Amino acid sequence: MGPKFAAGFCLVLSLGVAAAAANAAAIKPQDVVIRDAEVASSLTGSPGNPVEGSKWFKSRKLGNCLACHGNRDQIGEPFHGDIGPPLDGVADRYSEAELRAIMVNAKSVFGPETIMPGFYRILEGQRVREEFQGKPVLTAVQVEDVIAYLKTLKEE
């Protein structure tokens, strides 16, 4: 193992440890207060990483925002959904606190009929599959990463 590889490995490891620590320190889904369609402060207490957020945005396993929303910034990715509005320029339309409220629980902003899932909620009593019970779709760190990425989506 070369020193460069070892250093890279340690960096990845320390990032992973940092994310785990940030998630552990994060506010719990049931404690998040949404007021006037806003969640004012970061779920982790610190800003997210937009590069990571871009990954969750297109990941079919995690956020998969692209499943429903088009996004010119990721035009190289195949198959953008069109269930929700395109997110080009979304940072001009919503503040960070509003984006956070939508991410945490879209129903609190768009109303109970919206198709958009909440990504930082714990749902009970509705047949949540065992492996997902007691867990939000995204971790607090991932939600903040996606918000940080969304903040880069501005119209020219």
Added chain:
Amino acid sequence: MTMTRTKIALLSASAAGLVMSGYAFALPEGVDTVQVTATAKDHPLGELYSGWHFRTPETQALQQDDFENPGFLWVEQGAELWETVDGSEQKSCASCHEDAADTMATAGAQMPKWNEALGKPVNLEQQINLCRSERMGAEPWKWESSELLSMTSFVRNQSRGKPVDVQIDGPMKPWFEKGEALYHTRVGQLDLACVNCHQNYYGQSIRADRLSQGQSNGFPTYRLKWQKIGSLHRRFKGCMDQVRAEPYKVGSDEFLALELYVNWRGQGLPVEAPAVRQ
């Protein structure tokens, strides 16, 4: 059925289909439409579209011709099983029901039906297995087994082209209402009900998947994703898995109620079994 007759029929059907439907490809073999206007009072949809409508031309083309349609492997196996003696009574389906083309001409369009003895509705899979256990003295087939899929495909194919026509009043009413409630109940970590996608967003895309109205008239359906034919209940399970919910069991009362309600949502659409889908 000869190749020549089918090909000639196909050519004329193609021409008629092109003119009448406005689709790039001819209508699927055996049906005269893939779109009907809802007639039921209080129907939540105006126009009803077969899932065929939402598929790519390549997928549509696979269903256009029975010789190309891979679902016919199961229909053919079902035809053989229809004549096959099994069980302690030494009977086949044909022993009682004779020529399926006559006796099963509408059954596939009208299931689930009320079963007085059981005091509940039964769907086609369940009725086939009731015949096996009660009339033939044979073991019921497992859900999603090759045998049950084949027999279901064969029997429902006899009703191809007939409009879906399920009873929802009388003793069926509570089952219909249960199915309707399930259709509107959000489940799973992704917090979605059938209605959220298949009523409010059909025709639009979730990533590469174009949402249909979730109509059931093509089942059992050959899915390219499965590389085989599958039951409606298997498809229900797949949807529940995708929204990260714990699915009900195939053959459960919940899926039976949902089947009744979903069939009613497609009331009037011609049976297409075996359909081909993505």
